Structure formats: structure tokens, C-alpha cells
Amino acid sequence: MGFCAEDLAAALKGSLGKDPVSHYPVLTLRGKRTLISTASALASVDGKIVRLQESPAVIEGCLWLPAEFLTSVLPQILGGPVTIRGAEGKAPPAESKVPPKLEAKPEPKAAQAQKGASVSVGAEVAADSVRLTLAGKDAVLADVAQGSKEIVVTLAQGGLTGTAQDVGAGIVDGIAFNQGGRTLKVALGPGFKRLESLKLSDPDRLVLVFKGEGQRLNPPPPEDVQAAPETADAGIAPGGPPRKTAAFDTVVLDPGHGGSDTGATTAGGLQEKDLTLVLAQKAAALLEKAGLKVILTRSTDTQVPLVQRTAIANYNRADLFLSIHLNSSPAPSARGTETYFLSRNATDLWSTQLAAKENTEGVASGATADSGLNLVLWELAQTSYIVESSALAEAIQQEFNTLLGTTDRGVRQAPFVVLEGAQMPAVLVEVAFLSNPDESKRLTDPAFQDQVAQGLTQSILAFKARYDKPQAPPPAS
Amino acid sequence: MTNRKRPRRRAEAALFTAALCALLVSCREAPKAPPQSAEQAAPSAAQTVTASRTLFYPQADDMLLAPCPVVMPATGSPQQDMAALIRRYLAGPPGDGQVQPFLEHSALRALFLIGSEAVVDLTGPVRAGGGSATEAARVYGIVQTLAYNFPDVKSVRILVDGQEVDTLLGHLDLSRSLPPEPRLVAGSAGTQGDAE
Numbered sequence: 055m056g057f058c059a060e061d062l063a064a065a066l067k068g069s070l071g072k073d074p075v076s077h078y079p080v081l082t083l084r085g086k087r088t089l090i091s092t093a094s095a096l097a098s099v100d101g102k103i104v105r106l107q108e109s110p111a112v113i114e115g116c117l118w119l120p121a122e123f124l125t126s127v128l129p130q131i132l133g134g135p136v137t138i139r140g141a142e143g144k145a146p147p148a149e150s151k152v153p154p155k156l157e158a159k160p161e162p163k164a165a166q167a168q169k170g171a172s173v174s175v176g177a178e179v180a181a182d183s184v185r186l187t188l189a190g191k192d193a194v195l196a197d198v199a200q201g202s203k204e205i206v207v208t209l210a211q212g213g214l215t216g217t218a219q220d221v222g223a224g225i226v227d228g229i230a231f232n233q234g235g236r237t238l239k240v241a242l243g244p245g246f247k248r249l250e251s252l253k254l255s256d257p258d259r260l261v262l263v264f265k266g267e268g269q270r271l272n273p274p275p276p277e278d279v280q281a282a283p284e285t286a287d288a289g290i291a292p293g294g295p296p297r298k299t300a301a302f303d304t305v306v307l308d309p310g311h312g313g314s315d316t317g318a319t320t321a322g323g324l325q326e327k328d329l330t331l332v333l334a335q336k337a338a339a340l341l342e343k344a345g346l347k348v349i350l351t352r353s354t355d356t357q358v359p360l361v362q363r364t365a366i367a368n369y370n371r372a373d374l375f376l377s378i379h380l381n382s383s384p385a386p387s388a389r390g391t392e393t394y395f396l397s398r399n400a401t402d403l404w405s406t407q408l409a410a411k412e413n414t415e416g417v418a419s420g421a422t423a424d425s426g427l428n429l430v431l432w433e434l435a436q437t438s439y440i441v442e443s444s445a446l447a448e449a450i451q452q453e454f455n456t457l458l459g460t461t462d463r464g465v466r467q468a469p470f471v472v473l474e475g476a477q478m479p480a481v482l483v484e485v486a487f488l489s490n491p492d493e494s495k496r497l498t499d500p501a502f503q504d505q506v507a508q509g510l511t512q513s514i515l516a517f518k519a520r521y522d523k524p525q526a527p528p529p530a531s
Numbered sequence: 532m533t534n535r536k537r538p539r540r541r542a543e544a545a546l547f548t549a550a551l552c553a554l555l556v557s558c559r560e561a562p563k564a565p566p567q568s569a570e571q572a573a574p575s576a577a578q579t580v581t582a583s584r585t586l587f588y589p590q591a592d593d594m595l596l597a598p599c600p601v602v603m604p605a606t607g608s609p610q611q612d613m614a615a616l617i618r619r620y621l622a623g624p625p626g627d628g629q630v631q632p633f634l635e636h637s638a639l640r641a642l643f644l645i646g647s648e649a650v651v652d653l654t655g656p657v658r659a660g661g662g663s664a665t666e667a668a669r670v671y672g673i674v675q676t677l678a679y680n681f682p683d684v685k686s687v688r689i690l691v692d693g694q695e696v697d698t699l700l701g702h703l704d705l706s707r708s709l710p711p712e713p714r715l716v717a718g719s720a721g722t723q724g725d726a727e
Contacts, residue, residue: 315701318661326661382662384630385591397712467714468667471704484663
């Protein structure tokens with residue numbers, strides 16, 4: 055169940071607008087501004103992040119909010135528990151606290167639909183759901199038949215229009231329909247749990263929400279990725295992103311730096327960019343032997359922008375992103391391995407800044423329009439993987455402590471550019487200190503490089519084993 | 532504009548010298564008392580008003596930031612005092628056990644406040660070098676030092692030569708304002724609000 059944010063704003067004498075920086079919807083109620091992510095199941099109430107069970111989505115001009123918005127977000131806006139009464143002044147059942155205005159319209163109105171009117175089809179993909187919207191007067195009259203492997207939507211008069219969309223895989227593995235036809239088939243994936251349908255009016259539309267786990271988001275390939283000379287190495291297939299199963303099977307390794315960006319260097323001429331590439335290539339070979347698909351963000355001495363590295367991982371729907379670096383310190387004695395994952399402190403503050411910025415027009419000179427803030431909610435999506443990223447970082451750190459015998463510098467958190475946009479568990483490992491004479495020497499030793507590659511491989515395989523467990527089919531009843 | 536600044540800088544330089552002489556505590560020790568604001572410092576006629584400050588430099592072994600107490604002149608203007616603090620920071624740690632993350636000739640170009648955000652404009656070879664540890668030490672050394680000594684500062688934005696930069700050394704995101712990161716501070720000395 056859900057409802058339109060516009061209706062909520064109207065009911066509570068608030069307003070719904072668009073953030074000029076991030077372009078995400080902003081719901082203003084009682085002086086509080088709530089940013090609503092349509093890319094992830096998150097909202098931000100005056101900078102405080104609220105996690106939702108499913109993502110809001112824009113469907114035919116309506117910002118569709120899940121019903122839980124009323125119980126999890128609205129109390130934070132209004133400063134207390136929320137009681138919503140029906141049109142007749144009666145409190146609806148607790149589990150359906152939906153403004154009565156938002157409930158499905160009665161059939162008779164839809165029944166007056168013109169025969170043969172076109173019905174457009176659109177899809178919205180989120181990690182935990184796929185929403186299919188059929189818009190048109192005939193849509194609300196459609197017959198929906200659910201089978202074990204597919205759901206078939208049949209219109210009385212035909213007229214389906216739309217363009218084929220790659221919705222990814224997991225909950226829904228595909229959508230098929232013929233232009234102008236009557237039937238639309240939705241292939242259900244292994245992650246499918248249940249179907250919810252919603253009939254809305256003004257305009258008439260049927261919303262089918264396929265709920266479950268593991269739908270792989272399918273962001274459009276960034277233009278700069280396509281334009282980059284490294285596209286072949288980056289695994290950007292000309293025919294679009296690869297189809298993805300729910301299994302853990304794709305890893306993106308990111309050799310740090312490259313091209314004119316040498317990274318850390320030594321007086322003896324060692325360059326971080328060269329060594330990280332060697333280590334990544336060695337680890338890639340081992341991981342491929344173990345049956346995983348491995349994509350390198352670069353396989354030559356080329357400079358790849360940081361954001362593009364993450365985009366490559368997102369585009370290829372990687373299950374894991376690992377950025378490989380070598381450390382450096384003004385103190386030659388510094389040694390050991392550090393493993394980082396994204397700092398939540400920073401992302402929390404950024405969301406606060408974004409909310410504050412909306413409240414401020416024409417900030418003092420010097421604080422120009424902050425283009426960096428426009429990805430706040432997108433970047434917050436990495437916070438969805440904080441737990442997994444933390445576990446991966448711990449696994450790598452532990453592996454290096456034991457296998458390599460390097461000094462344990464621990465797992466740390468910081469706002470790394472290359473980790474922020476990752477839509478999967480993502481960590482950055484600083485294998486050893488190039489500035490330390492002993493470690494610098496070891497890093498040039500092929501045997502040590504093999505050990506490092508083995509350590510990375512073992513960590514990733516251990517993480518994969520952990521990741522794959524929830525994917526196992528339930529025991530037969 | 533430069534001419535107007537010169538007398539102030541000369542005066543600040545003299546005050547810094549006085550402050551350096553007033554360094555009493557080893558940098559490896561945590562401050563015994565919270566920093567004293569300029570307002571709290573008891574001024575007396577013909578005496579320089581000073582305030583206890585804490586600089587955060589990386590430890591040589593683990594590169595975590597550790598406190599280094601100093602006594603600094605205080606003007607009563609937070610912006611001026613912050614600028615003086617960062618200039619002092621860029622001069623490097625006065626004691627042993629901690630390292631200077633910045634290269635020689637790194638300097639403060641400007642510092643200004645926007646609400647609770649301090650904008651620190653650096654110049655010189657601040658983007659030279661490598662390693663996450665060095666970059667984190669440079670960035671969070673400044674962030675931590677400002678936020679610890681001036682609790683009203685909730686985040687710090689770093690510019691280089693007046694321009695926004697994505698990163699200093701290719702790792703950390705500097706496109707936005709950064710709050711303190713206590714996990715990069717040794718022990719709990721860097722917890723925000725300790726200074727209050």
C-alpha cells in the first residue's frame with residue numbers, strides 16, 4: 055500500500071517541491087523539510103536519515119510513498135505519534151494508516167473507460183522491489199493472473215504502449231509485451247516474494263509492486279564511462295550492462311592511481327600506480343580461477359577518474375568493489391596494512407548540509423552552489439552496505455594480519471571518493487607502506503606480491519561464502 | 532589589500548613567537564584541562580591575551596592523530612584565532628613523537644566562516660606526496676584541530692589556492708565539508724565536544 059506525497063502535503067497543508075541541487079523531491083511540513091530518495095529506500099528529515107522498507111518512486115507524476123512513511127517518517131516530522139482518521143472521522147485499522155483519499159477508487163468510474171484506449175507501461179526498479187505502472191483508462195480494468203513463474207496482465211481491449219526496459223534481475227527477471235497488444239508478461243525471479251497491486255485515479259493507473267530481495271539496480275551507463283578510452287578494459291559491453299543473477303559472481307578490482315597520477319613514490323623510482331596494477335592483476339587471475347568474473351577498472355597505465363571507477367562497478371552490477379592502494383607516510387617507520395570503508399560521519403553530515411541548504415537561499419558569497427551535494431542521497435546508498443563493507447574490511451585486514459604477517463593497523467573509516475557511489479560492498483585496502491624501506495622492498499618481490507594477491511583472494515572468497523548463504527534456497531517443506 | 536594585511540601579520544607573528552615560548556606540555560600528553568577560550572582568558576593590562584589550544588598531529592607509528600597542547604595568542608575574533616591556529620599547525624609539531632603531514636612551504640591562504648562551517652584555503656605543495664595515511668593526516672589534522680578548539684565549528688571545507696578540489700592526494704572526498712572523524716584520532720582525545 056502507498057499513497058501520493060502530493061496528497062499528504064495537501065492534507066497537512068504542506069508543500070512538495072524539488073531540491074534545486076539534488077533534484078530529489080522535498081516534502082515540507084510544519085517547517086521541516088524531508089528529502090525523499092527515489093533511488094534508495096531512504097528519507098532525510100532535517101538531516102536525520104530514516105530507512106524505509108521500500109523505495110519511494112515517481113509513478114506517472116505521482117511521488118509514491120510506501121504506507122510505512124506514515125509511521126516511520128511522519129512522526130519525526132510532526133514530533134509525535136500519528137493518528138490518521140478516515141473521511142468519516144473513524145480511525146482506520148492500524149495496519150492501513152493510509153489517507154482515505156488515497157485508497158483505490160471504486161470500479162464504476164474505471165468501468166466507464168473508453169474502449170481501446172492506450173495503456174502505457176513503465177517500470178521503476180529498486181533494490182527491494184520493482185514497480186510496474188500501467189497508465190490509461192483501461193489499466194484499472196486489467197486482469198492480473200499470478201502463476202508460479204510469471205504474472206500475466208491482460209487488458210480487455212489491448213493498446214499497450216511503451217518501450218522495452220531492462221529491469222535487471224532478481225525479483226523480476228524480465229518484462230515482455232507487444233506494442234498495441236493485450237498481454238503483458240512479467241517473469242518472476244528467485245528473489246520474488248509477493249505482489250501488491252494498487253489502483254489509482256487522476257490519472258487512472260494500475261501499479262503492480264513486485265516485492266522481494268536482491269533486485270539489481272541498473273543505472274544507465276555514465277556518459278564518461280562510455281567515452282573513456284578504458285571502456286574495453288572496464289568491461290563495458292557495447293550491448294548494455296550484463297544480465298545479473300542473484301548469486302555472488304562479479305568482482306571489480308580497482309588498481310589505485312594510474313597515468314599521470316602516480317600515487318605514492320619512492321626515491322628509488324617505485325610508483326604506487328605500477329605496483330597496484332600488478333597486485334590487482336595477480337588477484338584477478340586467482341579469483342578467475344576460483345570461478346568469479348573479475349573486472350579491472352584499468353588494466354594499463356591509464357588515469358581513470360575516481361567516480362568512473364565506481365561507475366564501472368555499478369554498471370557491471372558487481373557484487374564487490376575493492377580498491378587496491380599502497381600507503382605512504384612522512385614517518386618512514388610507519389608500516390602495515392590499513393583497510394578502509396566509507397565514513398558514515400561524513401555522509402550523515404552531508405545529508406544535514408543538504409537539508410540546511412534547502413532552507414537557505416543565496417548563501418553568503420563563497421558558498422557557491424554545491425554541485426558535490428547533488429549526489430548525497432545516491433551516496434547514502436553506500437551506507438546501505440556499511441555493514442557488509444565493514445565485514446569485508448575486517449576479513450581483508452584479518453587475512454593480511456595472519457597471512458602476510460604485516461602490522462595490524464586496523465580497519466578505519468574515511469570519506470573516500472572511490473567508495474562513495476558504490477552500490478555494493480566496497481572497501482579500499484592500503485596493502486603496505488611504500489614509504490617504509492622494508493615494506494617497499496617486499497612489495498617489489500614477486501613472491502610477496504603473490505602472497506598479497508592470495509590474501510585478497512582468500513578474503514573475497516570468504517566474503518562470498520558469507521554473502522551466498524542467504525541466497526541458498528529454503529529447505530523443502 | 533595586501534598592504535592592509537601586513538601589519539596584522541607582523542603582529543600575529545610576534546604573538547606566535549610568544550606563544551611558542553609558552554609551550555609547556557609535551558605533545559604526547561593529552562591536555563589536562565579543556566581549552567580556554569579567548570573570552571575566558573583573564574586579560575590584564577599590557578599583557579598578551581592567550582588561550583590554550585590543542586593541535587592534532589599524526590603519531591609516527593600508527594598515523595592516528597594525537598593532541599599537542601600549545602598556548603596561543605587570542606584576539607577574541609574566532610576567525611582570526613582560527614587562522615592563527617592553522618598557521619601554527621602548518622608550522623609542524625613542536626615536540627617529538629608526532630610528524631608533520633604537510634610539506635615545507637604549505638601555507639594558509641585564507642580562512643573564513645560560514646555558519647558552523649570553517650573554510651580553509653591552503654596553498655603551496657599541499658597536493659604533493661601520496662598515501663591515504665598522509666592525506667588523512669593532512670585533512671583531518673586540520674579538521675580535528677579546528678573542531679576541537681572551536682566547538683562551534685562542526686565541519687571544515689578545504690580549498691586549494693581558492694578553488695574547490697575533489698581530493699588532495701587522490702583518496703578523500705574534499706568536494707564537501709568534512710566533520711571530525713574520531714576514529715582517526717588516537718584514544719578518545721578527539722571526540723567532538725571534548726573542548727567544551
